[in-house]
Amino acid sequence: MTEVFAARLAAVVAERGPLCVGIDAHAPLLRDWGLADDAAGLREFGLRVVDAAAPRIGIVKPQIAFFERHGSAGYAALEEILTAARAAGLLVIADVKRGDVGSTVDAYGEAWLTPGSPLEADAMTAVAYQGFGSLDGVLARAAENGKGVFVLAATSNPESAEVQTLRVPDGTTIAQRMVEHARSTRGVAGVVVGATVDLAAVGVDPSVLAEVPVLAPGFGAQGASLAGAPATFRAALGAILPNVSRSVLGAGPDGLAAAIDVAARDVASWAS
Numbered sequence: 001m002t003e004v005f006a007a008r009l010a011a012v013v014a015e016r017g018p019l020c021v022g023i024d025a026h027a028p029l030l031r032d033w034g035l036a037d038d039a040a041g042l043r044e045f046g047l048r049v050v051d052a053a054a055p056r057i058g059i060v061k062p063q064i065a066f067f068e069r070h071g072s073a074g075y076a077a078l079e080e081i082l083t084a085a086r087a088a089g090l091l092v093i094a095d096v097k098r099g100d101v102g103s104t105v106d107a108y109g110e111a112w113l114t115p116g117s118p119l120e121a122d123a124m125t126a127v128a129y130q131g132f133g134s135l136d137g138v139l140a141r142a143a144e145n146g147k148g149v150f151v152l153a154a155t156s157n158p159e160s161a162e163v164q165t166l167r168v169p170d171g172t173t174i175a176q177r178m179v180e181h182a183r184s185t186r187g188v189a190g191v192v193v194g195a196t197v198d199l200a201a202v203g204v205d206p207s208v209l210a211e212v213p214v215l216a217p218g219f220g221a222q223g224a225s226l227a228g229a230p231a232t233f234r235a236a237l238g239a240i241l242p243n244v245s246r247s248v249l250g251a252g253p254d255g256l257a258a259a260i261d262v263a264a265r266d267v268a269s270w271a272s
């Protein structure tokens with residue numbers, strides 16, 4: 001039987017910790033790294049991040065937007081980076097944030113969560129603005145393949161409260177409803193909850209959040225500190241995958257490994 005994603009993830013976290021490093025190829029970062037903002041530059045950038053990450057941590061998250069900027073050549077670079085990351089034993093979360101009517105979102109699942117697909121990842125990010133049920137097909141595919149889907153619940157950007165704090169008729173916020181839906185998938189879906197978020201303000205119950213995998217971006221460049229995570233996530237701290245992108249990538253190709261080590265040590269200190 002295929003192992004459910006949450007169990008695969010737990011094994012990676014137990015062995016290599018929960019830190020996730022983003023592969024966010026911003027144009028200014030490429031410039032600072034001495035790389036061209038083209039497909040060759042993207043490829044080099046991504047492969048160097050994989051090289052620095054693989055001996056240190058367990059999870060990487062390529063942000064697909066930065067590859068898409070270069071069209072099919074960007075996607076070709078991305079395919080190589082996905083393959084290299086998975087071959088190096090890293091668990092790969094494709095940050096694609098897809099959502100649509102079910103019959104279309106299924107095709108996104110086919111692209112990102114199917115073994116042997118050129119864009120195969122271990123998990124993808126998704127948006128349930130068209131209703132959690134619109135993700136049923138992609139969740140079924142993920143379950144079949146031991147893959148995961150991280151659904152946006154309470155995002156790190158300041159504008160998010162406008163939508164995510166709205167309440168459904170039983171009084172639950174949309175953010176909390178996403179967490180509850182994810183919990184009902186029993187280890188196939190996780191959620192995205194930003195580290196900049198006040199859980200009480202967005203109506204998310206930390207004890208329910210603790211029951212699902214939580215991708216937590218927002219550290220560093222967006223203002224949240226790794227040291228502050230225990231106070232932010234409380235009972236759910238053990239469920240989070242803290243993501244760092246610009247805060248470590250900004251160290252440059254020569255400083256990246258050390259920056260990842262520092263972040264990993266900060267995360268490891270949560271346990272003490």
Ligand SMILES: O=C(O)c1cc(=O)[nH]c(=O)n1[C@@H]1O[C@H](COP(=O)(O)O)[C@@H](O)[C@H]1O
Nearest residue numbers: 063125155156192194217221222244245246
């Ligand atoms: O799904 C995400 O990863 C995501 C959700 C969210 O609420 N906020 C957020 O910043 N992200 C992504 O996480 C990364 C954060 O990058 P840094 O701010 O550079 O650490 C980017 O790739 C964002 O697209």
